[in-house]
Amino acid sequence: xxxxxxxRRFGFGLGILAFGWAAAAAAGTITAxxxxxxxxxxxxxxxxxxxxxxxxxxxxxxxxxxQENQQxxxxxxxxxxxxxxxxxxxxxxxxxxxxxxxAKSFELKLFGGTETQIVTFDKEGVVALGCNIxxxxxxxxxxxxTPYFAKTDERGQVTLSDVPAGNYTVKVxxxxxxxxxxxxxxxxxxxxxxxxxxxxxxxxxxxxQKKPGAKDETEY
Amino acid sequence: xxxxxxxxxxxxxxxxxxxxxxALHADDDLPSLTIKGLxxxxxxxxxxxxxxxxxxxxxxxYGGDATxxxxxxxxxxxxxxxxxxxxxxxxxxxxxxxxxSQQRHAVDVVEAYVQYKPAPTGNLGVRLKAGAFxxxxxxxxxxxxxxxxYTISSSAIxxxxxxxxxxxxxxxSAVYRSDTWDASLSAALYGFNDPTGSLLxxxxxAIHDREAGLFERxxxxxxxxxxxxxxxxxxxxxAVDPFKELDDRIGVYIAGGLNHDDGYxxxxxxxxxxxxxxxxxxxxxxxxxxxxxxxxxxxLTEGLEVVxxxxxxxxxxxxxxxxxxxxxxxxxxxxxxxxxxxxHRLSGRAEIFxxxxxxxxxxxxxxxxxxxxxxxxxxxxxxxxxxxxxxLHVNSNRDVRARFGQSRRQSEDLVQLSYxxxxxxx
Numbered sequence: 001x002x003x004x005x006x007x008r009r010f011g012f013g014l015g016i017l018a019f020g021w022a023a024a025a026a027a028g029t030i031t032a033x034x035x036x037x038x039x040x041x042x043x044x045x046x047x048x049x050x051x052x053x054x055x056x057x058x059x060x061x062x063x064x065x066x067q068e069n070q071q072x073x074x075x076x077x078x079x080x081x082x083x084x085x086x087x088x089x090x091x092x093x094x095x096x097x098x099x100x101x102x103a104k105s106f107e108l109k110l111f112g113g114t115e116t117q118i119v120t121f122d123k124e125g126v127v128a129l130g131c132n133i134x135x136x137x138x139x140x141x142x143x144x145x146t147p148y149f150a151k152t153d154e155r156g157q158v159t160l161s162d163v164p165a166g167n168y169t170v171k172v173x174x175x176x177x178x179x180x181x182x183x184x185x186x187x188x189x190x191x192x193x194x195x196x197x198x199x200x201x202x203x204x205x206x207x208x209q210k211k212p213g214a215k216d217e218t219e220y
Numbered sequence: 221x222x223x224x225x226x227x228x229x230x231x232x233x234x235x236x237x238x239x240x241x242x243a244l245h246a247d248d249d250l251p252s253l254t255i256k257g258l259x260x261x262x263x264x265x266x267x268x269x270x271x272x273x274x275x276x277x278x279x280x281x282y283g284g285d286a287t288x289x290x291x292x293x294x295x296x297x298x299x300x301x302x303x304x305x306x307x308x309x310x311x312x313x314x315x316x317x318x319x320x321s322q323q324r325h326a327v328d329v330v331e332a333y334v335q336y337k338p339a340p341t342g343n344l345g346v347r348l349k350a351g352a353f354x355x356x357x358x359x360x361x362x363x364x365x366x367x368x369x370y371t372i373s374s375s376a377i378x379x380x381x382x383x384x385x386x387x388x389x390x391x392x393s394a395v396y397r398s399d400t401w402d403a404s405l406s407a408a409l410y411g412f413n414d415p416t417g418s419l420l421x422x423x424x425x426a427i428h429d430r431e432a433g434l435f436e437r438x439x440x441x442x443x444x445x446x447x448x449x450x451x452x453x454x455x456x457x458x459a460v461d462p463f464k465e466l467d468d469r470i471g472v473y474i475a476g477g478l479n480h481d482d483g484y485x486x487x488x489x490x491x492x493x494x495x496x497x498x499x500x501x502x503x504x505x506x507x508x509x510x511x512x513x514x515x516x517x518x519x520l521t522e523g524l525e526v527v528x529x530x531x532x533x534x535x536x537x538x539x540x541x542x543x544x545x546x547x548x549x550x551x552x553x554x555x556x557x558x559x560x561x562x563x564h565r566l567s568g569r570a571e572i573f574x575x576x577x578x579x580x581x582x583x584x585x586x587x588x589x590x591x592x593x594x595x596x597x598x599x600x601x602x603x604x605x606x607x608x609x610x611x612l613h614v615n616s617n618r619d620v621r622a623r624f625g626q627s628r629r630q631s632e633d634l635v636q637l638s639y640x641x642x643x644x645x646x
Contacts, residue, residue, distance in 0.1 A: 093646055094252065096309055098339040100397075107339050109309050111249050128399070132309075132339040204400075204482070 026191030030160040034152045034172055037200045041156030042174060045201065046078040046142045048149035049160055049168040049187065058082050059147030065129070065139060067095045067110065072129060072139030076175060078149045079141060081122050088116040096132035103127050103143055126173075140175045165191040176203045250306060254646040256364055257301035262372075264293040265635040272423050273322055273430075275441050275458070277621050279590070279614045280634040281322075281373070281428035295321050297429070297638065300330075300365035310338040314353075316365060318433060328433020330366065331386075343397055347404075350390040352434055352463075356406060356475045357381050357489055359515045359527050360556065364642070366431055370527070370567040371596040372610045372638050373427050375554040377513065377531045377571075382431030383438055384419050384462045385491075388412040389470070401480040408473050414466040414495040417507030417535030418456075421548050424588045424618055425573040437461050444623065445583040452545045452581045453537070457503040466506040467496035484518035497537045497544075509535040511550070527556040547578040548586050565598040577619070585623070590616030606640040 034045040050056060063083050066073045068090040079085060089095050089110040097108040103125030108117050121127060121143045131137035148168070152158045171184040181202040189195050268290050270276020271283030284290050299319040306312045316331040333351025354366060358378045363369050366382065374382060389410030396403050422440050432438055437459035445451040446458070471493035478486040492510035499506040511533020519525050530553040537546040554571035570593055577587040596610040612634045622628050 093254075094249070094306070094309075096339055098341075100340050100342050105341065107341070130340070132337065133306075 027162045027164050028189040028191055029194045030148075030163055030168075030170065030187065030189060030197055031194050032152070032158050032160070032170070032172075032197040032199070034156045034158070034174075035198075035200050037202050039200075041152075041154065042201060042203070043152050043154050043156065044074075044076040045152040045156070045158075045172055045174040046076065046144065046149060047152065047158050047160065047170065047172050047197070048078065048144040048146055049163055049170045049189070050144075050146045050148075051164075052167040052169055052186070054166065056080075056146040056148075061147075062086075064088065065141065067091055067097070067131070067137075070134050070137065072131075072137055075139050076151055077139070077141045078151055079121055079143055080147050080149070081124050081143050081145055082120065083143075084118050084120045085141065086116050086118050088114065090114070094133060095137075097129060098132055099127050099129050101125065101127045104141075126175075142173055159194075163189050165189055170197050172199050172201065174201055174203065178202045178204050250308060252306045252646070254304045254306075254644070255301055256304075256644040257642070258298065258365060258367070259641045259643075260296070260298040261639045262293075262295045262297035263637040264291075264295065266291045266293065267632045267634060269630050269632050272426055272441070273439060275439050277441060277618060277624070277626065277630070278632055279424070279426045279592075279616055280612060280632055281426075281430055282634060282636075283632070297321075298365075298367075300367075302365055307334075311336050314351075318365070318431070320430060322430060323433060324437050325433065325435055328435050330431055330433050332434075340395075340397060345395045345397070347393040347395060348390070349387075349393075352386050352388045353391075354381065355385055355387050355391075355408065355473055355489060355491065356477060356487060357385075357513050357515070357529075357531075359485060359487060359517045359529065367429070369598075370556055370558050370565070371569060371594050372608050372636050373429050373594060373612055373634075375529065375556070375569060375571050376425040376427050376552045376573040376590075376592065377529055377554065379426050379428055380420055382429075383426075384413075384416045384432070384460070386413065386432075386434065386463055387473075388434075388463060400482070401478060403479075404477045406473075406475045406477075408475075410471050410473075411468075412463045412465045413471050413493045413509075414469075414499070414506040415460055415462050415464050415504050416493055416495075417509035417537070417548075418505060419460045419462065420509075420550055421507070421535060421537070421546055421575070421586050422456075422460075424575060424586070424616070425550075425552060425590065427571075427592055427594070427612060427614060432462055434463050441620075441624075443584075443620065445581075450583075452584050453505060453539050455500070455502060456505060461504050464501070464504055466501055466504065467499040469494050469496055471495070485516065487513075487515045489513050491533075498539075498541055500539060505537050505539055507535050507537045507546075509533065523560045525558045525560075527558070529554055544579060545581050546584055546586065549576040549578060550574065563600045565596075565600075567594075567596045567598075569594040569596075573616075585619035588616060588618040590614060590618075604642045606638075606642070608636075608638040608640070610636045610638070612636070 032047045034042045063079045063085040092112045095110045103123045104127045127141040129139045148163045150158045170187045183199040264282040266282045268284035269278035271278040302316045304314045313334045319327045331353045333353045336348040387410045391408035393406040445453045446456040448454040473491040475489040495506040495508045497508040513531040515529035517527040532551040538544045552573035556569040558567035575588045592614040599607045614632045617629045
């Protein structure tokens with residue numbers, strides 16, 4: 001766990017620079033439609049565009065992984081590497097959040113009430129979150145090397161806006177996608193235009209966050 | 221020694237628990253206390269055979285009256301509370317108590333243990349449990365206070381687990397977590413399980429939901445072999461005291477489990493109480509009981525689950541130093557299908573159970589064979605209420621009934637209506 005301070009200020013400065021640069025250069029959008037290979041829309045898929053041959057600017061953004069009603073919210077949280085994520089506990093009871101993923105291994109002891117702790121994610125990759133007290137709780141933080149990212153809605157759609165004109169590698173990630181079915185494509189983003197992207201993912205069986213005591217009575 | 225040791229032991233766990241509870245609102249909200257519980261009011265419409273609970277030969281919890289007539293009963297089937305005190309972030313104490321209209325004491329302790337469960341820091345982790353708790357056998361009794369989400373009555377296998385099995389000792393587990401599955405390997409050392417096998421032998425399998433507390437005695441029919449002077453098991457009390465230490469030998473089990481993200485679960489256990497089956501304390505014989513059990517559960521489609529379990533083992537008792545008086549192979553298996561939609565759950569379970577009597581002791585015929593069908597419908601109007609209607613049909617053939625002038629083959633029907641109210645405090 002790292003308290004953000006200098007990193008945030010530095011990131012913020014860079015962000016202003018980046019924003020200035022992006023606004024000066026003409027920016028376009030990428031609209032993506034992500035389906036499963038049998039045609040069903042997929043929500044919670046992270047779509048991100050990595051600039052080709054240019055460094056990706058660090059864009060500060062506020063990111064929250066909330067614990068509420070014995071669940072994590074959101075189920076999938078995409079963040080740019082270097083982002084400090086806040087973990088507020090909005091339940092009246094304790095949560096013991098952990099991850100042992102290679103991208104970030106940590107443990108947070110969150111008392112009930114309004115306790116918030118902050119973790120900075122600076123390594124790209126998947127961070128699977130669990131709670132040592134409530135086995136039903138599950139969520140993913142997906143750390144990407146670019147500020148141009150978003151996740152799909154219920155219709156499998158997502159729009160990345162303010163993407164500076166240029167060449168990008170567009171990638172998609174979903175917690176249920178089958179290993180080896182990673183999707184990526186080269187995409188040229190034009191100034192003031194929308195570039196369309198479509199991908200079909202091969203999914204494993206649906207893996208989602210269980211409701212507390214979903215099976216029946218509250219478990220202990 | 222048994223009762224005293226159990227009392228000391230329960231007191232120890234309870235004090236760990238009370239230290240936790242008593243120190244509430246200490247630094248940083250730790251220790252903290254959570255209490256969850258349930259009340260179960262029951263209407264039962266019975267068949268005519270007398271229940272084993274009333275020293276009869278029926279397999280169900282509620283049976284006919286002394287005159288051989290069926291009954292309609294209203295009972296407090298269960299009042300249970302599970303109290304968990306988190307002593308630190310990794311260490312907690314759990315005490316599970318129960319009250320019902322059939323048990324010996326007004327309130328009894330079902331489980332009392334401390335658990336060390338650190339947050340995983342890598343793929344491999346450890347867990348430790350010490351005290352009194354259920355061995356990891358059932359994929360059926362997964363809910364609060366060892367109840368089943370599917371039915372009122374547990375399967376024959378888990379009914380017996382609830383009656384005669386309790387790990388009173390310590391269990392260590394290694395857990396390996398991958399991206400898509402986790403596997404555990406557990407080993408336990410325990411005592412106080414020497415009588416295990418006596419109820420299974422002398423009463424046979426049963427199908428109900430009343431698990432035994434640590435201080436409980438479970439009734440036996442007045443079998444002729446208990447008679448001093450003429451019986452082959454002279455002096456056996458008219459009730460089994462399941463959690464007694466008789467021979468000062470330690471029992472063991474090894475258990476494995478696998479949970480896969482694709483929705484399936486597997487469990488396997490080998491259990492051996494390693495009892496010296498020549499020991500008798502004047503009321504209770506020690507039985508050498510060992511068995512293997514496997515269970516599996518998976519979601520077939522959205523909302524449709526299947527749970528299956530099998531168990532096979534052997535139990536022996538040698539009241540005469542020269543030869544084994546009782547030697548029985550026991551086995552049972554069930555398949556349960558359950559469909560959930562909205563606030564509803566419909567479940568059906570089919571099972572078989574069997575005891576082979578390998579000895580030739582003339583006054584101790586323990587062979588039995590039976591089948592049972594259970595159909596249960598659960599409606600949950602709110603998260604804190606559960607309404608269940610269950611029909612249970614048991615067919616069984618048990619040799620010892622003939623000694624009492626009854627038919628070996630008996631069929632029983634029991635219809636139960638249960639209203640459960642859940643409460644929690646934290």
